[in-house]
Amino acid sequence: MESSTGTAGSEAILLKIEKATAVHERWGECLKRDSGIARLMSELESHWSSSWQVMEETGIVACCRHCEEEEGGSCCGRGIENKYNETLLLLNLLFGVVLPDVRGRPDSCFFLGDCGCQLRIREVLCVNYLCAAIQKRLSLEELARVQGTIGRELDTVFILQEAVRRILKSFEQAEIP
Numbered sequence: 001m002e003s004s005t006g007t008a009g010s011e012a013i014l015l016k017i018e019k020a021t022a023v024h025e026r027w028g029e030c031l032k033r034d035s036g037i038a039r040l041m042s043e044l045e046s047h048w049s050s051s052w053q054v055m056e057e058t059g060i061v062a063c064c065r066h067c068e069e070e071e072g073g074s075c076c077g078r079g080i081e082n083k084y085n086e087t088l089l090l091l092n093l094l095f096g097v098v099l100p101d102v103r104g105r106p107d108s109c110f111f112l113g114d115c116g117c118q119l120r121i122r123e124v125l126c127v128n129y130l131c132a133a134i135q136k137r138l139s140l141e142e143l144a145r146v147q148g149t150i151g152r153e154l155d156t157v158f159i160l161q162e163a164v165r166r167i168l169k170s171f172e173q174a175e176i177p
Contacts, residue, residue, distance in 0.1 A: 010103050013081045013110050017099050020089035027171055028094060034167060040160040041094065047153040048120065051127070054149045058142045063134055065116075075129060076117065078103075081110035083123045087161045091121040124154055 031037050055061050064075075089099060097120050103110045104118075111118045117126065127150050130143075138146065 010081075010110055013084065014101070016084065016086050016089055017101070020086045020093060021099070023086065023090055023168065024093040027168060028090075030171070031164060031167060032094060036163055037094075037160070037167065040156060040163060044121070044153070044156045044160055045095075047149075047156050051150045051153045054146055058138055058146055060130070060134055060138075060146065063137060067131075067133070068116075075131060076109040076112040076126075078107050078109065080123070080126065083125055084111075087164055088121060088123060088157075090164065091157070091160060092119050095120045097121075121157055124157075127154055 032041070052061070092099060097118065100111065100113070100118060104113050109117075119126075128147075130138075130146070135143065
């Protein structure tokens with residue numbers, strides 16, 4: 001049962017958020033100053049913007065909004081947040097996202113807010129999933145364009161996650177006497 005604070009059943013994601021926040025507080029500025037990380041963050045910003053632009057242009061954003069607001073359905077179901085790891089949450093913090101501390105909607109993903117997903121850097125499933133209604137709506141050319149664009153975003157997210165993990169591991173090893 002969901003508590004009045006919205007935390008029942010949210011303990012696992014809250015622990016991941018806590019860990020990501022602690023790493024961000026300790027190493028966030030060092031990570032952002034790293035030239036490789038800064039370059040990847042800039043690339044990701046560009047790819048992220050392109051993904052949203054193509055989703056706006058093809059009507060995906062409007063279709064999702066209509067489904068959520070008018071049909072009461074959402075692909076962002078409760079439990080999706082469990083796909084997220086500390087590194088992805090850390091990336092969001094590096095991009096200035098304020099992670100929630102309570103679930104906004106009882107039957108939805110922990111990160112779904114009143115205006116959609118509160119995260120900037122999202123799990124592969126969240127970026128890549130296109131429901132049957134959207135697939136029917138898009139031409140093959142539009143579908144290929146969407147998939148190509150979001151593919152570049154997802155590739156960069158993966159590369160950035162791996163780079164951050166490598167650097168964090170080197171920080172940890174430097175602290176071992």
